[in-house]
Amino acid sequence: MVSNNTQTFLAPINQVFPAEDDVNKHVEDNCSLMYLNEATLLNNVRVRYSKDKIYTYVANILIAVNPYYDIPKLYSAETIKQYQGRSLGTLPPHVYAIADKAYRDMKVLKMSQSIIVSGESGAGKTENTKFVLRYLTTSYGTGQDIDERIVEANPLLEAFGNAKTVRNNNSSRFGKFVEIHFNEKNAVVGGFVSHYLLEKSRICTQGSEERNYHIFYRLCAGAPEDIRQKFHLRSPDTFRVGTFLYLHTQYVDQ
Numbered sequence: 226m227v228s229n230n231t232q233t234f235l236a237p238i239n240q241v242f243p244a245e246d247d248v249n250k251h252v253e254d255n256c257s258l259m260y261l262n263e264a265t266l267l268n269n270v271r272v273r274y275s276k277d278k279i280y281t282y283v284a285n286i287l288i289a290v291n292p293y294y295d296i297p298k299l300y301s302a303e304t305i306k307q308y309q310g311r312s313l314g315t316l317p318p319h320v321y322a323i324a325d326k327a328y329r330d331m332k333v334l335k336m337s338q339s340i341i342v343s344g345e346s347g348a349g350k351t352e353n354t355k356f357v358l359r360y361l362t363t364s365y366g367t368g369q370d371i372d373e374r375i376v377e378a379n380p381l382l383e384a385f386g387n388a389k390t391v392r393n394n395n396s397s398r399f400g401k402f403v404e405i406h407f408n409e410k411n412a413v414v415g416g417f418v419s420h421y422l423l424e425k426s427r428i429c430t431q432g433s434e435e436r437n438y439h440i441f442y443r444l445c446a447g448a449p450e451d452i453r454q455k456f457h458l459r460s461p462d463t464f465r466v467g468t469f470l471y472l473h474t475q476y477v478d479q
């Protein structure tokens with residue numbers, strides 16, 4: 226017999242798991258839960274999310290919930306400073322803490338480090354990857370052009386490889402392997418992005434409620450006159466898709 230104060234119902238014993246009495250209590254690391262099962266883990270993440278604490282650890286893995294709005298100061302310059310050089314777990318869970326751990330491990334172990342970002346469409350992978358890049362270039366850059374160039378390459382890549390889908394207005398339709406290169410003094414000196422499996426079919430056809438790659442609409446809206454003439458650019462509503470396939474291929478190949 227299970228009771229949640231308002232309702233009592235019967236459940237098979239193999240579907241009933243122990244939980245703490247106070248369902249509003251939350252912890253920064255799921256490993257610290259008194260009872261660890263799927264329900265307590267999800268409840269912990271849910272309670273934290275309701276308090277704008279979108280990050281939770283499972284040891285040195287970070288769970289991020291997409292808040293779909295800008296949480297004040299969560300990614301501010303002050304927050305970046307706070308996380309610099311701090312061990313995982315000394316401050317509230319944050320994607321900056323993961324970035325800093327990777328950086329410190331690279332320095333100490335003198336080995337390349339990888340951060341794997343995974344999740345369903347719209348989970349926040351692209352945004353969190355950008356926060357990691359911003360953190361590393363701001364904290365450990367040389368203060369030269371290259372820092373900004375690494376961060377500012379993203380809008381360009383997104384123009385050609387991101388599109389509106391029914392699940393995400395800015396869905397990445399390609400896989401990305403982002404490298405950040407450091408010199409012997411452990412300062413950021415470069416970057417390299419490899420891309421995989423661009424969804425090329427989207428250039429010709431999109432499902433209803435979905436769109437072509439952002440660059441298509443940007444060109445239709447603001448291309449210089451010579452490009453407008455060359456590719457017969459008009460309003461996107463009247464555009465015949467075949468022409469754009471040629472245009473997109475030309476730009477991507479450059």
Ligand SMILES: Nc1ncnc2c1ncn2[C@@H]1O[C@H](COP(=O)(O)OP(=O)(O)OP(=O)(O)O)[C@@H](O)[C@H]1O
Binds near residue numbers: 295347393395
């Ligand atoms: N930490 C965050 N704070 C505020 N908004 C966020 C955050 N993470 C994600 N979002 C919002 O959610 C949207 C979708 O996130 P994002 O594009 O990162 O998902 P994704 O996992 O990369 O999806 P896809 O696999 O479709 O590319 C973003 O455009 C942004 O509006």
